[in-house]
Amino acid sequence: MQHWHILGAGAIGGLFATLLQDAGTPCTLLLRDNDPDLVAGNACITLRRGEQLHRHRFAVSACSDRSPVAHLLVCTKACDIVPAIAAVGHRLVPGATVLLLANGLGYQDQVRGRWPQLDCFAGSTTEGAFREARRSICHAGHGSTLVGQPGRAAAPDWFTTWRELPISCEWSADIDTVLWRKLAINCAINPVTALHHCPNGALAERPDLAALVRELCTEIRAVAIAAGQEQAVRDLHPQVMTVIRATASNRSSMLQDVLAGRATEIDYLTGYLLAQAQRFGLEAPWNATLLAAVKALTAGPAPS
Numbered sequence: 001m002q003h004w005h006i007l008g009a010g011a012i013g014g015l016f017a018t019l020l021q022d023a024g025t026p027c028t029l030l031l032r033d034n035d036p037d038l039v040a041g042n043a044c045i046t047l048r049r050g051e052q053l054h055r056h057r058f059a060v061s062a063c064s065d066r067s068p069v070a071h072l073l074v075c076t077k078a079c080d081i082v083p084a085i086a087a088v089g090h091r092l093v094p095g096a097t098v099l100l101l102a103n104g105l106g107y108q109d110q111v112r113g114r115w116p117q118l119d120c121f122a123g124s125t126t127e128g129a130f131r132e133a134r135r136s137i138c139h140a141g142h143g144s145t146l147v148g149q150p151g152r153a154a155a156p157d158w159f160t161t162w163r164e165l166p167i168s169c170e171w172s173a174d175i176d177t178v179l180w181r182k183l184a185i186n187c188a189i190n191p192v193t194a195l196h197h198c199p200n201g202a203l204a205e206r207p208d209l210a211a212l213v214r215e216l217c218t219e220i221r222a223v224a225i226a227a228g229q230e231q232a233v234r235d236l237h238p239q240v241m242t243v244i245r246a247t248a249s250n251r252s253s254m255l256q257d258v259l260a261g262r263a264t265e266i267d268y269l270t271g272y273l274l275a276q277a278q279r280f281g282l283e284a285p286w287n288a289t290l291l292a293a294v295k296a297l298t299a300g301p302a303p304s
């Protein structure tokens with residue numbers, strides 16, 4: 001029987017923990033050492049879907065504990081993934097299954113480079129969830145989840161449980177394309193909304209922002225093609241406009257992070273894209289401008 005440990009028990013981690021538990025899979029939440037729920041020895045997550053509330057109780061464990069971890073689901077923000085895994089690294093058994101389920105690119109290679117003994121998988125989800133309170137999650141929108149491992153065509157045995165979850169959750173034999181497509185769409189939308197403090201729909205309604213999105217798509221396509229990811233950016237601009245219209249009233253996660261004064265995931269979105277541009281000797285000035293502008297928004301005060 002698989003026993004999943006969840007690192008990053010926020011909106012997406014909490015959602016998947018409840019789904020796995022409902023499917024009969026034991027789950028333990030890995031919490032920071034100062035988390036107050038460690039005193040009680042368990043944590044209750046309330047999941048809301050519309051008017052329906054479901055309460056789930058979970059075993060908890062401090063990251064610094066010693067009991068072994070064989071299946072780890074990582075759902076922190078991209079910038080927290082490496083330090084979070086480092087905090088539980090001593091517990092990971094050789095060959096442990098680690099599924100990285102966050103936005104962006106770059107951290108997957110960092111994790112594989114630092115912990116080559118792990119069996120590392122990557123995922124991308126468009127499920128929509130947000131925290132209404134610390135352990136209260138609203139499952140606001142249904143999407144799809146794709147999981148894979150570069151170079152691996154067939155799903156491993158453990159994925160049977162995931163395929164049976166009551167959401168759309170599929171194995172992808174080409175997860176790199178999936179991750180690049182999501183990255184490309186995120187790079188064209190999220191930084192613009194964060195900088196202009198606007199919902200996604202403004203990017204179709206305002207001619208200046210629509211023109212910016214078109215320029216970004218042109219640059220993103222060129223970089224992706226240079227990186228061998230042509231399939232991921234086929235019809236990128238029409239795809240981006242479809243997403244903008246379908247999510248017109250949404251505030252992107254990057255905008256929400258900026259408004260809350262939190263670090264954004266831009267280093268693993270536009271930052272990753274620009275690193276690839278540099279690798280292939282390409283310029284991406286519109287993306288570079290946005291990276292600098294969004295980072296300036298969330299930079300702390302200059303040291304005096």
Ligand SMILES: NC(=O)c1ccc[n+]([C@@H]2O[C@H](COP(=O)([O-])OP(=O)(O)OC[C@H]3O[C@@H](n4cnc5c(N)ncnc54)[C@H](OP(=O)(O)O)[C@@H]3O)[C@@H](O)[C@H]2O)c1
Pocket residue numbers: 007008009010011012013030031032063075076077078080083084085087101102103104125126127128129130131253265
């Ligand atoms: N929410 C969505 O609808 C959605 C949809 C698609 C993709 N995603 C992606 O999924 C990822 C997670 O997003 P989210 O919305 O679930 O974020 P979130 O609600 O902020 O959850 C992240 C969780 O990670 C925890 N965490 C960070 N570092 C940790 C550490 N060292 N040890 C233990 N816990 C740690 C945070 O704890 P603290 O709160 O204590 O910091 C928080 O509970 C992001 O990459 C996001 O872009 C989200």
